[in-house]
Amino acid sequence: MRRSVSFSIAFTLFLLPLLLGLVETTSPNSAVAPEGLFVEAAPAHFVRGPTVNLVTNSSALIFWRTDVPMNATVDYGLETSNLNLTVSNTTVAGDHRITLTGLAVGSKYYYQVTSNGTTSDEYHFKTAPADGAEFKMIVFGDNRPSTDTAPVQPQEYSDLVDLVIAEKPHIVIMTGDYVQAIMESHSYNLDAWERFTNITDQLGHYAPIYGVIGNHDTGAYTGTLHLEYFFDAFEMYNEPSPYFSFDYAGVHFTLLNSEEIDNPGRITGTQYDWLVDDLTDTSRSMKFVFAHQPMYPLQHIKSALDRNMTEMNRLQQLFEDKNVTLFAAGHDHLFNRLTVNGVVHIIAGGGGAPLYSTPWGGAFYHYLKVDVRSGQVDFTAIDISGATREQYQLPYDGPIEIEARFLANNTLKRNGTLPQFYFSEIPDEVLYSWDGGSNSTTLTGFPDEPIEHTLDVYASDSEDLWSHERFLFNTFNPDWPTPTTSTSTTDTGDPPPPMDIMLILGIVGVVSAIVVVIILVRFKRN
Ligand SMILES: [Fe+2]
Incomplete structure (x- = not known):
């Protein structure tokens, strides 16, 4: 019993x-119980939206979905509570798409939608500013649930959406992995994506949202991409394609698909050829490129766009040749900025999915704010408490930044390989020094002795300004290296001698002085 x-x-x-x-x-x-400053209850039969999409400096697409076919009207205007302009569509449908045209450039519009007598709340959006004028972009993603057994969106994602709404951005780019998985069950998939759009549409009321597709958003488990759920979540395509480009306020935006079913984690084949043409044909001087998988991952080392180094190097060279300003991705659930030869690489993958811890840090929930103004770009990483975690500005006029990445077998991480160093611009000269030894223009292998080793890296720019970073490597522990323990130093002229030599010289000098004093004292006594 x-x-x-x-x-x-x-x-x-x-x-x-x-x-x-x-x-x-x-x-x-x-x-997804509505909470927060900007969340308002929608009429019972409004299944989606309304959201504002495909915004240009003179037009915008308003989208919403009703549970049964209805007619559709958008009332809009330049003043709140005075929506004196109207566009109607008498075609009875469930999905409603009405394009507003003839809008004023860089202006704030208020709008609400009506279907069969039921009217939404009033929302607002901004048309794109004139080319070259200031605008604010938000980048974030990797908000997916942590498990596919209960596809509930993380609270952190909902909190970040509230913060992003409060930023009043002109445009939002999402970096992928919106759901945990696409399964065999259609009802499961609908539920998972509905949980995502229920939150995301709250932001979509106010700003156009574009997204790249993530590996979790594909049907990897089922053997087919199942792009239909992704396409349905984002109203951004005239001709459905997982990669495309557009211009906004004088900036060229290119969104790539790093999840091709036959070539996951690669930008190759037809898509690469298209990308070359896309970046060649645009006359815009500022170019932003996005994909889900990063080129210089911190966590998915050798399992992101770096899985094929030949293709990755080709992509980096293309970005350098075409003066790409920014390449932003997710996939690693953290924040990181790495500037490689003038191309800013950002990982903005802290949108709510479980964070990844790496020796390089960046494991905090966040969004990236990008302020673009007359040739200047300010990058600000803001965490979920609203605190600024990193700021970076272009044009950058500081000393060359030196960063280490480990190109290694992903299991062994380090053994038998050399670290790879990246510089924020192409250096005039690079010098390396293991354990305080003499400087060398070539990087030799790890010292054999199984102890901690230091590696000093020096780089000079065109003005003979030297940068210096010291890296600490633990060659007996098959763990990741400690990336750096030093602060960057700059100087003009020749690179400074290795720190260890300076320390030894200092000690020798002090000891010599003491010996001389002792000898003099004894000589005097005698
Ligand atoms: Fe991913």
């Missing part, structure tokens, strides 16, 4: 989480 009671209690405890999970799974709206 006691055994039976114990079994019943244990069985109940086992079932309870499953039942709670089932309730979560079958009640999409319960997981």
Whole structure:
């Protein structure tokens, strides 16, 4: 009997989480209860939106979805509560797409939509400013749930969306991995994506959102891409394609697909050829490129766009040749900026999915704010508490930045390989020094002795300004190297001698002075 009671209690405890999970799974709206400053209740039969999409300096597409076919009207205007302009579509449909045209450049418009007498709340958006004028872009992503058993969006994503709304951005780019997985069950997939759009559309009321597709957004488990869910979540294509480009306020935007079913983690073949043409044909001096997988990952080392180094180097060279300003990605659930030969590489993957820890840091939930103004670009990483975590500005006029990455077998991380160094611009000269030894223009292999080793790296720019970073490597522990323990120093002229030599010289000098004093004292006594 006691055994039976114990079994019943244990069985109940086992079932309870499953039942709670089932309730979560079958009640999409319960997981995304509206909260926050800008969240307002939608009429019962408005399934999606309204959202503002494909915004130019003179037009915008308003999208919303009703649960049964209805007619559609958008009222809009330049003043709140005075929506004196109207566009209607008498075609009865469930998905409503109405394009507003003839809008004023760089202006704030208020709008609301009506279907069969039911009217939405009033929202607003900004048309694109004139080419070269100031605008604000937000980049974030990797908000996916941590498990596919209950595809509930992380609270952190909802909190970040509220912060991004408060930023009042002109445009938003998302870096992929919006759901945990696409499964065989269509109802599961609809539920998972609905949980994502329920939150994302709250931001979409106010700003156009473009997204790249992530590996979790594809049907990797099912063997086909299943792009239909991704396409349905983002109203951004005239001709559905997972890669495309557009111009906004004088900047050329290119969004790539790093998840081709036959070539995951590669930009190759037809898409690469298209990319070359796309970056060649544009006359815009500023170019922003986006994909889900980064080229210089911190966590997915050798399993992002760096899995094929020949193709990755080709891509980097293309970006340098075409003066690409920014390449932003996600995939690694962290923030990182690495400037390689003038191309700013940013990983903005802290949108809510479980964070990744690396020796390089950056494991915090965040969004990236990009302020573009007359040839100047300010990058600011802002965490979920609203605190600024990193700032960077272009044009950059500081000393060359030196960063280390480890190109290694992803299991061994280090053994038998050399670290790879990246410079924020192409240096005039580079010098290396292992363990305070003499400087060399070539990087030799790790010293054999199984102790911690230091590697000083010096780089000079065209003005003979030298940068210096010291890296600490632990060659007996098959762990990741400690990236750096030094601060960057700059100087003109020749690179400074290795720090260890300076230290030794200092010690020798002090000891010599003491010996001389002792000899003099004894000589005097005698
Ligand atoms: Fe990913």
